[in-house]
Amino acid sequence: QDKAALISEIRRRFEAEYLPGKSDKYDSRDVERLQQDDKWVENYLFWRHDVVDDTLKMIDESFQWRKEYTVNDLTESVLPKWLFENGSLYLHGYDKEGYKLFWFRVKHHIRDPKQQLEKKKLVAFWLEHYAKRDHGKPLTVVFDMAETGISHIDLDFVRFIVNCFTDYYPNFLTKIVIFEMPWIMNAAFKIVKGWLGPDAISMLKFTNKSDVQEYISGEYLPPHMGGTDSFKYSYPPLVDDDFQTPLCENGPITSEDEHESKEEIDADTKETGELNEEQNLNQKKMNSIEQISKSEETDKTEIKPKNAKKALTTFKGPLLHISPAEELYFGSKETGEKKCLIVLTNVTKNVVAFKVRTTAPEKYRVKPSNSSCEPGTSLDIIVSLHGGFAASLQDRFLIMAAEMDQSSGAGVPELTQFWKEVPRTKVMEHRLRCHVVESSKPSSLTLKENTFNIPAKTNEDLHIQVIMYAFLTRLLQINKRLQEQIDRCLWFQQLSVVLSLLSVTVVAFCFYL
DSSP: OHHHHHHHHHHHHIIIIIHHHHGGGSOHHHHHHHHHOHHHHHHHHHHTTTOHHHHHHHHHHHHHHHHHTTGGGOOTTTSOHHHHHHOSEEEEEEOTTSOEEEEEEGGGOOOOGGGHHHHHHHHHHHHHHHHHHTTTOOEEEEEEOTTOOGGGOOHHHHHHHHHIIIIISTTOEEEEEEESOOGGGHHHHHHHHHHHOHHHHTTEEEEOTTTGGGTSOGGGSOGGGTOOOOOOOOOSSOOGGGOBOOEETTSOOOHHHHHHHHHHHHHHHHHHHHHHHHHHHTHHHHHHHHHHOGGGGGOOSSOOOTTOOOOOOOEEOSSEEEESSSEEEEEOTTTOOOEEEEEEEEOSSSOEEEEEEESOTTTEEEESSEEEEOTTOEEEEEEEEOTTOOOOTTOEEEEEEEEOOTTSOOSHHHHHHHHHHSOGGGOEEEEEEEEEEOTTSOOTTOOOTTTTOOTTOOHHHHHHHHHHHHHHHHHHHHHHHHHHHHHHHHHHHHHHHHHHHHHHHHHHHHHHO
């Protein structure tokens, strides 16, 4: 009740004391949000210790800053592409408390007054991007200062980042992790401490390779920081933290795709019925084919929908085995391949909830995208392109999984509540890339549009086609093993050359002595 009274007072006084004389200095969208978003006002109050006058002053300053930097209108298309390609600022991973990491790779930042405004807008873009997506959940800032020197020192830019958290984004900072700060910057960071103020100084965590994992686990640290994260920043698209929920069988379907969706479902149902009879006649032949390719031993006996891709590799996670392990294969516009298959296998003794997200939600339909998998069972996920869209190499998929209690239900309301409450540390994540198979290249990972869809085909014809598919699959596996052996031989060859040169150098040096 006290908090509600303070929120009401903030709104009343802001409208009476600040709005009349400064309405042109505020974005109307921010003013409207102030009147509607209790959590936002509450964060301002918390950041100013519930002192109303200080809170109003902070709101006034932050609103003017948001209007000056056009924060509400900052998008990828507005900012220069080179800013994103530079890789000095991005969101990726989580700390041990489950807070998102906001990385500042200082070695990629060069002080340049001409570019300062655009770089500051990039900071605002990332903070606003995350604030809207995760409803203001706090961040942990990481200053990665490895391999930095005098040319990278930019106190004005550092001060801007600090001010964003102290003055413009209330209750948005948990800590600042500073990794391997060079001794030459000690004096500079004494100044930074003065900007933070006494309350925020405790948030500074100076670390090196030996103790950074007190705050961030190794799975989200790059190798140069002593971690195992293989993530490498690239653009486009935005980094993988931009995953969103795709269209699914129980989700929204746009009007332009509704008719197409119904036709696909009807066709799949009819086709499955026709193929069930054909499958019974060819069961013995299919068994012999399964022995040819080990990758097909895990396939279910039920018929997969047309165009679905056979999984060849498996990622073995602690909760789920996911196949394929790395890439989903789609055809180009010429081949017409529009569907891929993901197989999830629950390897735990409890129900595992999962959901699938993608960087291109407007392009893909996923069935199912949010469900659960019973212990010891496998479940198929159909990923399909819809409309006139084509797959892109920049598209990514994220599979999130978490173990549920036996007492928990598996319905939609239960799953929704479960994902709201489950700790980030208990969520398994696995990412998949998209691979586009060109029409001129035969692929062992795709089933052609008419492979199982020509009723005039005889059983012998079908058998030959399936044998060819299995043969190509086996051939691809052998080719992959040969490539690995060649790579190893080349490595040993290079090592031998280096050792030989080293030996010659040592002998020459001995003769010289």
